[in-house]
Amino acid sequence: MAQRGETVTYTFSGDKETEDISNIDEITIDRMDGADGGDDNGTGGSGGLIEGATVDVSNYDVLEIWVGEKGGSGYTAGEGGFGRFDGGDDFNSDVGGPGGGGGGGSTELVAKDTSTGETVFIAAADAGGGGDDIIQSVAPVR
Amino acid sequence: MGGGGARGGAGDAGGNDGGGTGFGGDGADTSTGDGEDGGQELGIASGGTLTTGGSADGSGEIKITYGSGATTSEEPPKAPSNLTVNPID
Numbered sequence: 001m002a003q004r005g006e007t008v009t010y011t012f013s014g015d016k017e018t019e020d021i022s023n024i025d026e027i028t029i030d031r032m033d034g035a036d037g038g039d040d041n042g043t044g045g046s047g048g049l050i051e052g053a054t055v056d057v058s059n060y061d062v063l064e065i066w067v068g069e070k071g072g073s074g075y076t077a078g079e080g081g082f083g084r085f086d087g088g089d090d091f092n093s094d095v096g097g098p099g100g101g102g103g104g105g106s107t108e109l110v111a112k113d114t115s116t117g118e119t120v121f122i123a124a125a126d127a128g129g130g131g132d133d134i135i136q137s138v139a140p141v142r
Numbered sequence: 143m144g145g146g147g148a149r150g151g152a153g154d155a156g157g158n159d160g161g162g163t164g165f166g167g168d169g170a171d172t173s174t175g176d177g178e179d180g181g182q183e184l185g186i187a188s189g190g191t192l193t194t195g196g197s198a199d200g201s202g203e204i205k206i207t208y209g210s211g212a213t214t215s216e217e218p219p220k221a222p223s224n225l226t227v228n229p230i231d
Contacts, residue, residue, distance in 0.1 A: 002208040002209075003208060003209070004208055004209030005207075005208070005209055006207070006208050006209070007205065007206070007207045007208075008205070008206055008208070009203065009204070009205045009206075010203065010204045010205075010206070011201070011203050012201035012202060012203075019208075021208070023209075024208050024209050025209065026209065027206050027207065027208055027209070028206065028207045029187060029190065029204070029205075029206060030205040030206065030207055031203070031204070031205040032182075032196070032202075032203075032204050032205075033196030033202050033203045033204070034180040034182070034196045034202055035180075035200065035201050035202040036200045036201075037177035037178075038177075041175070042175035042176045042177065043175075043176045043177070044176075044177045045176065045177035045178045045179040045180060046179045046180070046194050046195050046196060047179070047180045047194070047196040047202060048179070048180040048181045048182035048192070048193075048194055048196055049182065049191075049192070049193045049194055049195055049196035050182050050184075050187075050190055050191070050192055051190055051191045051193075052189060052190040052191055053184060053187040053188060053189050053190030054187065054188060054189055054190070055186055055187045055188075056186070065204055065206075067201065067202045067203060067204055068201065068202040069201050069202075070200035070201045071177075081201070083202070101177065103177070104180065104201075104202070105202075107202030107203075107204065109187075109204065109206075111186070120185060120186050121183075121185035121186070122184075122185050122186055122187050123182070123183065123184050123185055123187040124182065124183045124185075125180065125182055125196055125202060126180030126181045126182060126183065127180045127202075128177050128178065128179050128180045129177030129178045129180075130177045131175065131176050131177045132175050132176075132177075
């Protein structure tokens with residue numbers, strides 16, 4: 001159960017996390033980082049960033065925490081990262097090789113009232129897109 | 143041909159000649175090289191600063207403080223223990 005006055009940092013774990021917030025009236029999102037897109041020859045985009053937002057959660061008793069995963073490198077499989085919504089795969093993720101980096105997974109907070117089943121979206125730091133596998137052209141040597 | 147970043151729906155897979163689209167940043171295509179940055183969205187949250195450039199190590203991260211600005215008290219108010227009454231003439 002979350003405690004008043006407690007500050008917690010959640011990092012990527014590969015699954016959603018939940019907190020009992022039945023004794024909590026309000027939370028402050030001190031910092032919320034979105035996941036980056038996967039790199040290839042092109043660089044994956046950076047995630048979005050939210051700092052200092054506040055939320056009245058007095059009507060909810062469970063907080064779902066989804067921390068997104070960086071998209072896979074285009075040098076390997078280039079798969080989309082895990083998140084509440086997964087990032088998109090690159091063009092060739094099923095076989096590896098050329099195709100670009102995967103998109104990052106979404107980083108989100110969701111509140112629930114388990115007595116009614118109501119679910120509300122709190123906030124999201126969106127993920128960056130994957131970089132391309134562009135091949136740099138080289139002028140021929142004569 | 144990079145994949146799209148996600149939020150609100152899975153990012154699309156990249157195509158042979160174009161980057162996948164996502165509700166976050168789109169994946170790069172051959173004309174851009176680099177993937178697009180993701181944005182931010184507020185639901186019932188409010189205030190704060192919304193920018194890009196999040197994530198120091200690649201994956202996401204969330205830092206939360208619970209109960210700040212709480213409106214209720216843990217202890218009930220105490221009754222006064224020593225009262226003095228001055229009668230009014």
